Amino acid sequence: MLKIGITGQAGFVGNHLYNTIGLFPEEFARVEFQKEYFEDTDKLNEFVAQCDVIVHLAAMNRHTDPNVIYDTNVNLVQKLISSLKATNSNAHVLFSSSTQEERDNLYGKSKKEGRELMVEWTENSKGRFTGMIIPNVFGPFGQPNYNSVIATFCHKLSHNEIPVIEVDGNLKLIYVGELVNNIISEIRTRKGNSEILIPHTSESTVSGILSLLENYKSEYLEKGIVPSINNVFELNLFNTFRSYMDIKNHFPVKFTQHTDARGSFVEIIRLGVGGQVSFSTTHPGITRGNHFHTRKIERFAVIKGKALIQLRRVGFDEVIDFYLDGNEPSYVDMPIWYTHNIKNIGDEVLYTNFWINEFFDPNDPDTYFLDVC
Incomplete structure (x- = not known):
């Protein structure tokens, strides 16, 4: 089993890499890292001594003084x-x-200088080094005004602010999940390479990205419509947008219920994308779920009975509770990287409709079991 440590573990890419490595407990063991270790030689040495693999992600991207960026990043490598x-x-x-x-x-x-310093270390040691040259990275939970323009746009749109395009350039992009898969592949090779160009997986103008995100806000955030998703890039962009929503205050969303002498009718979902719809009954006191997805879009719609839906972001402690009642049918959508469950908290059978944007594939289920509480 390889022991892997990640400097910058709590950062954007570091957190995704840390969580993804955790999906392979029989292959990898994670060595915990705290940014304070760089200020304590003994703790840094203890961390390094435990590791078979070190992924050095710790760096400063932005500062009002570029010299601070340069000095910080080179100093961390040293x-x-x-x-x-x-x-x-x-x-x-x-x-x-x-x-x-x-x-x-x-x-x-x-x-560049940091990579060259690492190459020099390799030449005088028995260690191995892989220098990865990475394009623009985007994905869920990035820090706005720091990690990427996409993070900034998503945050502003989901918080009713107006994004501004400063330069409408063409961006070569890689989704953070795709980058993490590249890193894990390099770890598995157990080989070094001083310079690997990580290929971009998508390309778009800044204005094209903003146009898609504005459509996601209009269709999904404001109308509850799952928008048309035409390729993997758009799925990744949509999931990125969803991660910036204020889910505590947005969900549960109540359906429009039509009632007459015959009974009642509610429209569950409007889709610009396909997928799979399921129906379930759940007996009182029973809990379903306690798993998370890394790419799937999923909706839980409570039609009859009383339910507690709980969400918790992987790696965090806060549990978000949503109480739904079939007397006012409503839904909650599951963000990626949030483990979730649904429990019948009433005295009668709970009726729930589930929609997910892709058919279930037992060979690639994208379903990882983890208790919410």
């Missing part, structure tokens, strides 16, 4: 190398650099 030497480490170190290496800015310069 501290890591000092610890590798002090512990006589033979670890495989993977380093995240950027396509900005060749640009005339101090961030790109810091990444």
Whole structure:
């Protein structure tokens, strides 16, 4: 079993990598890292000494003074190398650099020099090094005004602010989940390569991205319609947008119920995408679920009975409770990377409709069991 440590574990890419590695407990063991370790030589040495693999993601992307970015990033690499030497480490170190290496800015310069310092360490040790040159990364939970323009747009639109395009350039992009899969593939090779260009998986203008996101706000956030999704990039972008919603206050969403002498009728979902619809009954006191998805879009609609739907983001402690009552039929959509369940808290049988955007495939279920509470 490989012991893997991630500097920058709590950051955007680091958190996704940490959680994904956790899906393979028989193959990988995670070595915990805290950013304070860089200020404590003994703790950094202890961390490094435990690791078979170190993925160095810790870095500064933005600051009002570019010199601070440069000094910080180079200094972090130097501290890591000092610890590798002090512990006589033979670890495989993977380093995240950027396509900005060749640009005339101090961030790109810091990444290039950091990679070169790591290559020099490899030449004088028994360790291995992989330098990954990475395009623009986007995905759920990125920090707005820091990680990417997509993060900024998603945050603003989901909080009723108006995004502004500063430069309508063409962006070469990779989804964070795709990048994580690349990193894990490199770990599995157990080989080093001083310079690997991680290919982008999609390309779009800034205005094209904003147009899609504005449509997601209009269709999904305001009308409850799952929009048309034409390719993997649009699915990833839609899931990214959903991660910025204020789910505590948005859900549950009540259906419009039509009642006459015959009974009642509610429209469950309007779709611009296909998928699978299921119906279930749940006996009083029974809980379903306690799992999460990394790509699927899913809706729970309570039609009859009383239910408690609970969500918890993977890696966090806060549990979000939603109480739904079939007397006022309503739904909750499940964000990706949130483990969720539904429990019958009433005295009668609970009737629930489930919709998910893809057919169930037992060979690729994208369903990972984890208790909410």
